[in-house]
Amino acid sequence: MTRYLGLPLTVRSHPRAKRVLVKLVPGRGLEVVVPKRFDTAQVPAILEDKRPWIERTRAQLEARGADLSGRTPEPPGTIRFTACDREYAVAYADRPGRVTLSENASRLMVAGPAEDAEGRLEVLRRFTARKAREFLLPRLESQSARTGLSYAALRVRRQRTRWGSCSARGTISVNAKLLFLPVELADHLLLHELCHTRHLNHSPAYWALVASFEPDWQRLEKELTRGYVHVPEWFL
Incomplete structure (x- = not known):
C-alpha cells in the first residue's frame, strides 16, 4: 500500500x-x-x-479519537440508528460462500466466511442504506407538506463526506449516515435540501427561507459540520 x-x-x-x-x-x-x-x-x-x-x-x-491507519474496522455487535431510535443486535455465523444478512425483528444474522471482515461490513452498510431510505422518505414527505416545498425524488447514497445535495431538477440526495445522527440534525438536513429546491445557492435569500422554517438553523448547521462524531467507524 x-x-x-x-x-x-x-x-x-x-x-x-x-x-x-x-x-x-x-x-x-x-x-x-x-x-x-x-x-x-x-x-x-x-x-x-x-x-x-x-x-x-x-x-x-x-x-478526537479517529483511526487513520486504514485497517478494516471490526464488525459491530450492535448497531444503533439514533435518528429513528432503533437498535439491532448483530450475530455472526462462520459459513462458506458469499456473505448474507437476515433480519428478524431487532436481531441481524450475518453469515459468511469469518475471514471476510470487509464482506460482513459491506452487507451491514447496504442494510443501513435501505433502512435510511425507509426512515428518511416519510420524514422528507412530512417536511415537504409542512413547508410547501416540493421535490422530484429522493436518493439515499453512501457518500463519504457530503451530507446531502439537491439537483436543479429537484432530486434530493442524502447520506445514509444521517441515520446515526440525532433526529433534529437529520430533519434539519432534509429541510436544508428542500430549501435548495427554491434557491440552488447559499445566498441571503436562501438562508432567509431556511430561517423562516427553522429559527434555530445556525446552531443546527454548526452541529451538522461536526456530525461525523456520531457515525461509527465501520460506516465511515
Whole structure:
C-alpha cells in the first residue's frame, strides 16, 4: 500500500471532479480525488504543498479519537440508528460462500466466511442504506407538506463526506449516515435540501427561507459540520 507521512494513500479519479481534492478519511487514511485523465505524477508535489494542512488536520482528527491507519474496522455487535431510535443486535455465523444478512425483528444474522471482515461490513452498510431510505422518505414527505416545498425524488447514497445535495431538477440526495445522527440534525438536513429546491445557492435569500422554517438553523448547521462524531467507524 502506498503511504504518505505514514498514512495509507489512495489516489482515485472521478468523472465529475473539476479539481484535485485531498481528504483525510477516518478508517481509510489519506485520499486524493483527481479529475479524469489527470496526470497522477503531479500528486506527490500536491501532497507536499498540502503537507501543513494534512499534518494539522491529522492531529485534530486523532485528538478526537479517529483511526487513520486504514485497517478494516471490526464488525459491530450492535448497531444503533439514533435518528429513528432503533437498535439491532448483530450475530455472526462462520459459513462458506458469499456473505448474507437476515433480519428478524431487532436481531441481524450475518453469515459468511469469518475471514471476510470487509464482506460482513459491506452487507451491514447496504442494510443501513435501505433502512435510511425507509426512515428518511416519510420524514422528507412530512417536511415537504409542512413547508410547501416540493421535490422530484429522493436518493439515499453512501457518500463519504457530503451530507446531502439537491439537483436543479429537484432530486434530493442524502447520506445514509444521517441515520446515526440525532433526529433534529437529520430533519434539519432534509429541510436544508428542500430549501435548495427554491434557491440552488447559499445566498441571503436562501438562508432567509431556511430561517423562516427553522429559527434555530445556525446552531443546527454548526452541529451538522461536526456530525461525523456520531457515525461509527465501520460506516465511515
